[in-house]
Amino acid sequence: MNYLNPALATCLFELKRSFSFQRMAVTVVLCLFPPTMLLLLILGSKFAENGQIPTEMVDYSTFLSVFLVALVVLLSLLLWATPNVYSELEGKSWSFVASRPGGRISVYLGKFLASVVVSYGIAFIAATACVILQKVLLNILEPMKIWLSMNLVFFLASLIYSALFSTIGTIFIKRAMLVGAAFLIGFDVILGLMPNAIINKLTVRFHLQEIGVGTMGWFFPTDIGPESEYRQIFGEAWPTWVHVLVVLGATVALMAFGIYVIVKREYVTADET
Amino acid sequence: MIELAGVTKLYKTVIGVNDIHLDLQPGTYGLLGPNGSGKTTLINLILGQLRPTLGEVKLFGEDPWLNSSLLRQIGLCPALEVSYPRVSGLEWVTYMVQLHGFGFAAARKRAKDSLDQLGLTHAMDRAMSSYSLGMRQRAKIAQAIAHDPDLLILDEPFNGLDPVGRFEMTRFLKEWADKKRSLILASHILHEVEAVNPSFLLISGGRLLASGSPQEVREILADSPFTLRIVSSDPKLLSNLLIQNCELESIEFEGNDAFIAATKRASEVYELLPSITREYGIKIREVSSTDDSLNTLFSTLMRMHRGEMNQGAVS
C-alpha cells in the first residue's frame, strides 16, 4: 500500500491547520527566543564591561546558541509530535482518519513529517539568526562551519526526538506531552549525566552532542565542562558517522515501533463506547 | 458481505456487544437500538477499528482488523461532530479522499462532486466552523461517499437535523439504496430508519435481539401492548364496542371526541375499526399511538425472548 501520498497529505493538512494566530504566535516566539536572548546577553556583557565585549563571550556564544536553540526545538517537538493521536481523539476526528485504508499509518507518518518540518524550520531560522549575530557582533571564526554543524545536529534532533515523541504519543495518548517532558528531564538530562555508565550512551543527547563536537569542534566553554572532564563521564569519542548512524537507526526503529503500536492498538473516544 | 460469528466485545468489565451472530448480504440495513445499545461498537468491529474479545468478524470475506485495505470499499460517517476552525469543507473532504491514496487533483475533483451532490457547492470554500449542524452533517456524508464506496455506514445521520434536513437526508439515503448500493444506517429512532425501507437489525444491551423486514417489524409492533388515541364522532359508542370485542386494559376519555385505549394487542383494534365504522357509521378522524414506538418494539422483543409472548417475527 502506498503510504507516501496520504502521509504527505496529512503533513500538508496539519501545516495548513497551523496557520492560526495561536500557532503562528508560538512559532514566532520560539524562532525569536534564541537570537533575542543571545543579543541581550552580548549587549548586556558589553554594557557591563564598559563597551568591550569580553573575549570569553566568543567562546560561550556557540554554546549559548546551541543551548537556546535546543530549548525551543524540544518545546516545538513536544507541541507537534506528542499529541499525534490525542489531538485526533480530542477533536473527534480519529474515526474519520482511521476508517481509511492505512489511515492510521498515514496519519502517524504525516504528523511525524509535520513536526520535523516545523521544528527543524524553527531551528533553521533561530540557528541562522544566532550565527549571524555571532558573526556580526563577535566576529567568530568559521561561522559557516558552525551554522552547517548546528543545522545537521538540529535536523537529526528533529528526526529522532520527533520519532520518540510520536511513539510516546501512540502509547500514552492523553499524557504524552507530560511523559515526553518527564523523559527529557529524567532520562536524557539526569540519568544521562551518570558518570561512566552505559546509560549515557543510550541517551539521545549524548549522540547529538558528539555529532556537534565532531563537526564543529569542542564548543562547550571550558568553565562549564572541559573536554577532559566530559570524557571522564562519557568516555572516548566515536567517529561522528557512527553517531549519525545510531541516530538514524534509532529513528527508524522508533518509527517502526510506533507504527506497530498505532496499528495494533484500539483507540476509541469516550463518546463512541 | 459482513459475517459475525459469536462476536463479543468487552471494554474491561463492560460489555459492548454480546455474542452476535450475523450474516449480511449486500443491501440496505437499519441498525436500530436505544442509546448505548452497542451500535457504534458493532460498526467499529465491522470496520476493524476494534478487535473482538471473542468470535470472528469478516468483511468481504477477510478479517478487517488485519487488513485495513478493505476500508477502501467502505464509506463511514461517524456520529461524532467534527469541526476545524480554519479548514473549508472542500479542503477537509479533499484530505479525507487523499487518505485513500488518491492524488491531490483527483481527490479534489471527487470532493467537489460529492459536496455538490449533497448541495454544499455554495459553502464548500467556507470554514467548516461556520457551518450549521445540517451542513456539517452533509459534509460528513460527502467525505464518506467521495471515494465511491460499495458500502456506506452512517451512524446517527439524523442527529441534530431540522425537518427539512431530515427530509433531504432521507431522500439522499433512498437514492443511495435505489442505486443498489449497500447501506447500514444506525439510529435510535425507528421511523427515521423506516423511511429508507431497510431490513432491520434490532440491538439492545449489546445483543442482537432480532433481524427482519419492515413488514415483520410492523407485525411485532401490531402485536405489542399499545396505547392508542382515537378521535371519532362517537367516542362512547366506539369505546363500548371495542370493550366488547377486544382485550382492552383501560379507557380514558379526552373531551367530547377522543379517548385513549390501552390494549394488549393493537392489531385486534386495527382489525375491528373498519367493520365498526361500516356497521355503526362512526366516523374515525384520527388513530395515533402515544407510545415511543422503539421502546414498545424493544420491550416486546424482550418479552418474546423471555417467552412471555409468541415468537412472531423473531426467528
Added chain:
Amino acid sequence: MPLHDVGYRGWDEQRTPTFMRWWIITKTGVRLAFRSHWVKRSLLAAWLPILYWGAVFLIVENAILQDTRQEETLQQRIEYLKEQLDKSDSPEESAEMMLSEAQDQLMQFQLGSQQTYVSRVLGNWLAAVPQANKIADAIASGESHVIRQETWRWLFMTFFRYPQALMLIFLIGAVAPGLISRDIRSRAFLLYFAKPIGRWEYIVGKLMIPAVFLVGMTTLPALVLFLLAILASPDLSVLYSTWDIPFRILLASVSLVIPTCSIALMLSSLTQESRFASFSWFAVWVLGHGAYFAVMLSAVIRLRKPPFSPEVMSNSAVKNWSSLSLYNCLGDAQTFLFGFSSFEESWKGMLVLVVITIVSLGILYRRVSSPVRV
C-alpha cells in the same frame, strides 16, 4: 379542562449557600481528575519524598541528641575532675592527666561530632543550594535549639523548593490544561451560566481543582512530615523551637498554589485545545528558566568564575534577572517565608508572583466573561 402545572417546580429543600457554590464545580472536577491513573500515581509519587525527608529528620534529631548527651557527659566529667583538683591541696599527676585527656576528648569530639560532620557535609556538598551555608553554620554553632529551628525550617524549605516544586510542574500539567479549554470547546459555559453560578464562582471553582491536588502534594505531606519529625524527637519540648513551622508551611503552600493555578487556568482559558495549554505551561517554565540560565552564563563569562559559584549567584545581574524564572520567583517567596532571606532580598520575586497572579486572573475573567458562541 383542568390545567396541570407541569412547569418549573420550585426547590423547597435547603440549597447550597451562595458562597459555597464554587465547591460543586471543584468537587466534580476533582472527582473527574482523580479518575485518571496518572493523577493518582503522580499524587502517590509526591508523597514519596517524605520518606527521604523523614529519614533526614530522624538523623538530625539523633545527631543533636547523641552529640548533646556525649558532650554533656564529657563536660560533667571535666567539671568533676576540676572540682576534685580544686579540693585537693596536692593534686595527683594522674588526675591532672585525666583532666587534660578529658579536655582533649571534648575538643576532638567537638571537631569530629556528628553535628560538625553534618555541617561539613552540608557545607561541601550543598554549596550551590541556597542557604545551605547558613544551616551549616547553625549546626556548627552547637546549640540544640538553634540547630533544630534552623534545620527544620531549612529541610521544609528544601522539601517545598525541590521535589514538590518539580512534581508540581507535572501534576498541574496533567490536571489543569483541559479544565477550561474543554469547557470552551464543548461550550459548557452555557450550562454553567444557565445556573445560578457567577463568573467568579466558576473561576474559583475551577481554580480550586488543581489547588486541591497541590494541597494534597505539598501542604498535607509537609504537615505529615512535621508530625513525623515531632514523633522522631526526644520530647515535646521541640515544639518550643518549631511551633511556627506549620504556619510557614501553610503560607508557603498559598504562595505556591495561587500563582501556579492562576497561570495554568489562564493558559487553559486561552485555547480550545488542551495540548496548547499543556505546551504553554511547560514553555513558561522551560523558557523562563532557560533565559535565567543564559543570564547566569553571561555572568560566568564576565566574572570568570564557574557557574553556581557564590560570586556568580550573588552577582547583581543574576539576582535582578532571577525573576525571569517562575521557579526562582517561587523559590524567593519560599526562602522568605521560611525565614532564610529578608524581604529586601525576596521582594522582586514575590512582586512578580503577585503581578502574574493578578494578570492571569484578569485574563481568565475576561475569557470566561467573553460572549459564548453557540
